[in-house]
Amino acid sequence: MAAHSSIEAITRRIVERSRPHREAYLDRVQSAISRGVHRSTLSCGNLAHGFAVCSPSEKTALAGDVVPNLGIITAYNDMLSAHQPYEIFPPIIREAARDAGGVAQVAGAVPAMCDGVTQGQPGMELSLFSRDAIAMAAGIGLSHNMFDAAVYLGICDKIVPGLVIAALTFGHLPAVFIPAGPMTSGLPNDEKSRIRQLYAEGKVGRAELLEAESKSYHGPGTCTFYGTANSNQMLMEIMGFHMPGASFVNPGTPLREALTREAVKRALSITGLGNEFTPAGEMIDERSIVNGVVGLHATGGSTNHTMHLVAMARAAGIVLTWQDISELSDTVPLLARVYPNGLADVNHFHAAGGMGFLIKQLLKTGLLHDDVRTVFGQGLEAYTVEARLDENGAVVREQSPEESGDAKVLTKIETPFQPTGGLKMLTGNLGKGVIKISAVKPERHVIEAPAIVFHDQQELQDAFKKGELNKDFIAVVRFQGPKANGMPELHRLTPPLGVLQDRGFKVALVTDGRMSGASGKVPAAIHVTPEASDGGPIARIQTGDLIRLDAVNGTLEVLVDAAEFATRALATANLDDNEFGMGRELFAPFRRHVGPADQGASVFFS
Ligand SMILES: O=C(O)[C@H](O)[C@@H](O)[C@H](O)[C@H](O)COP(=O)(O)O
Numbered sequence: 054m055a056a057h058s059s060i061e062a063i064t065r066r067i068v069e070r071s072r073p074h075r076e077a078y079l080d081r082v083q084s085a086i087s088r089g090v091h092r093s094t095l096s097c098g099n100l101a102h103g104f105a106v107c108s109p110s111e112k113t114a115l116a117g118d119v120v121p122n123l124g125i126i127t128a129y130n131d132m133l134s135a136h137q138p139y140e141i142f143p144p145i146i147r148e149a150a151r152d153a154g155g156v157a158q159v160a161g162a163v164p165a166m167c168d169g170v171t172q173g174q175p176g177m178e179l180s181l182f183s184r185d186a187i188a189m190a191a192g193i194g195l196s197h198n199m200f201d202a203a204v205y206l207g208i209c210d211k212i213v214p215g216l217v218i219a220a221l222t223f224g225h226l227p228a229v230f231i232p233a234g235p236m237t238s239g240l241p242n243d244e245k246s247r248i249r250q251l252y253a254e255g256k257v258g259r260a261e262l263l264e265a266e267s268k269s270y271h272g273p274g275t276c277t278f279y280g281t282a283n284s285n286q287m288l289m290e291i292m293g294f295h296m297p298g299a300s301f302v303n304p305g306t307p308l309r310e311a312l313t314r315e316a317v318k319r320a321l322s323i324t325g326l327g328n329e330f331t332p333a334g335e336m337i338d339e340r341s342i343v344n345g346v347v348g349l350h351a352t353g354g355s356t357n358h359t360m361h362l363v364a365m366a367r368a369a370g371i372v373l374t375w376q377d378i379s380e381l382s383d384t385v386p387l388l389a390r391v392y393p394n395g396l397a398d399v400n401h402f403h404a405a406g407g408m409g410f411l412i413k414q415l416l417k418t419g420l421l422h423d424d425v426r427t428v429f430g431q432g433l434e435a436y437t438v439e440a441r442l443d444e445n446g447a448v449v450r451e452q453s454p455e456e457s458g459d460a461k462v463l464t465k466i467e468t469p470f471q472p473t474g475g476l477k478m479l480t481g482n483l484g485k486g487v488i489k490i491s492a493v494k495p496e497r498h499v500i501e502a503p504a505i506v507f508h509d510q511q512e513l514q515d516a517f518k519k520g521e522l523n524k525d526f527i528a529v530v531r532f533q534g535p536k537a538n539g540m541p542e543l544h545r546l547t548p549p550l551g552v553l554q555d556r557g558f559k560v561a562l563v564t565d566g567r568m569s570g571a572s573g574k575v576p577a578a579i580h581v582t583p584e585a586s587d588g589g590p591i592a593r594i595q596t597g598d599l600i601r602l603d604a605v606n607g608t609l610e611v612l613v614d615a616a617e618f619a620t621r622a623l624a625t626a627n628l629d630d631n632e633f634g635m636g637r638e639l640f641a642p643f644r645r646h647v648g649p650a651d652q653g654a655s656v657f658f659s
């Protein structure tokens with residue numbers, strides 16, 4: 054089916070806008086491809102170093118240029134429950150490669166930060182920058198130039214975006230992302246949040262809170278809320294980097310291992326040595342990026358992707374804007390209700406039909422481009438399936454059902470939960486920002502209230518504890534942008550603001566910082582650009598100013614006389630404490646060179 058007219062029009066606009074960058078990028082990819090089997094360009098010395106630890110048969114294979122070699126980029130560590138399962142993946146991948154007549158080597162590892170461990174801590178100020186550091190680290194591994202394709206082992210927030218930036222930078226290589234799957238369901242996310250709010254009110258102690266948190270985050274796998282990590286899995290499948298049906302199969306299961314082995318075999322079959330060469334830089338085009346944005350809207354995905362997707366696209370010469378994202382939101386309905394957009398978790402989403410059902414529903418009305426390339430072949434229709442094991446333990450795929458397994462969690466295109474998607478751009482005299490409305494009740498989509506200005510989230514939490522915030526107000530938390538302190542997630546604001554909202558006050562947040570993908574119920578205008586440290590108008594706001602956040606009309610305004618507002622001095626903040634400690638001194642160059650949020654908050658592009 055042809056794509057919906059609005060989808061086509063926005064895609065065409067992106068193609069035109071991107072043309073100079075995209076053509077130059079594709080020329081570079083072609084030039085790299087033309088140099089042929091890359092290890093054959095290495096000297097004997099290089100090659101001997103490169104396969105020194107391989108078996109004799111692997112050395113023989115790699116000395117020639119007919120056996121494909123797979124580079125593994127791994128983000129394994131024990132800090133992320135989502136990444137811990139990757140510890141055992143390399144030997145499985147090497148064995149699967151041998152079984153498929155190829156070779157696999159760990160090309161390199163990349164760092165991975167768990168935003169849950171650093172949430173509210175100084176380390177969170179390294180979080181956003183770690184995305185670009187991950188891309189650099191993956192580049193170091195791939196620069197050995199021994200490989201005919203790469204497989205990427207990464208799940209969470211900035212790790213997948215960083216790996217995609219690397220995969221597209223090495224766009225002459227096919228790229229298959231291999232997920233490890235979600236944690237099994239524990240304490241429901243809304244119950245965890247209820248206990249957090251009780252703790253914020255002093256009604257339960259640390260022991261009760263820790264017990265609840267530990268029952269929620271209890272084992273290997275991705276946390277089960279629909280935050281940035283699980284938004285990443287959705288994106289990797291809908292953009293064609295995953296094998297169909299691979300995203301949300303729990304770790305440690307036979308199907309998980311079979312899907313991993315299958316992905317390895319597929320990666321070895323799409324190299325330039327075979328007949329289905331699928332270099333990542335040509336596989337991903339403007340249609341793939343638009344499909345990613347559509348999936349984000351249809352599932353109420355993470356606000357972080359208004360930056361990560363922009364940076365990922367730019368790595369392939371594609372210029373995606375917040376306007377594109379916002380207009381796509383007007384066309385794409387919300388079809389999934391997964392926490393924080395509902396009570397279900399990602400395991401319930403998968404059991405209700407998951408990605409195969411979602412893609413099928415969106416393709417039905419042309420809201421996705423079907424005519425795209427994927428690691429599985431041509432066309433997104435191939436992803437309207439569910440993966441399972443046959444009696445021999447092999448992966449087989451069945452057509453997704455016509456009906457949802459749970460219409461309260463995943464609905465059909467004919468009966469959407471909301472007629473439009475979750476992410477809106479806001480514009481006005483405070484600059485640009487974004488808001489995620491899929492988790493905000495309609496009666497809170499427009500908030501007008503006096504500002505209370507804070508220069509960090511602890512100040513707001515302290516004011517809340519002193520009982521100073523029992524009123525209607527809009528919290529302005531500024532000097533939290535990329536240049537100021539690395540743009541940390543301000544997710545610790547969610548419990549106090551949630552308590553005040555539940556008490557019936559009209560509250561909202563305006564910040565040049567960002568929130569967690571797990572944030573949601575309080576209306577928040579985030580990623581406000583220009584940031585305070587860049588002289589943005591957010592630095593002119595004074596406590597008491599009336600602010601209007603209107604997610605219906607997409608506006609963010611301070612209701613102060615324009616002439617008076619323009620003559621106000623820009624506020625300043627003492628950021629000395631953000632320069633040192635917990636490695637922040639290592640990222641000073643990033644704070645100096647990072648681009649604005651609406652350009653992806655990247656040190657690579659601005
Ligand atoms: O963008 C995201 O989805 C968040 O960064 C998420 O990965 C992070 O871990 C949250 O902080 C977890 O939520 P809690 O902090 O509420 O456990």
Ligand code: SF4
Nearest residue numbers: 167168169209276282
């Ligand atoms: S989803 Fe967030 S908290 Fe969970 S493992 Fe990933 S980064 Fe850590």
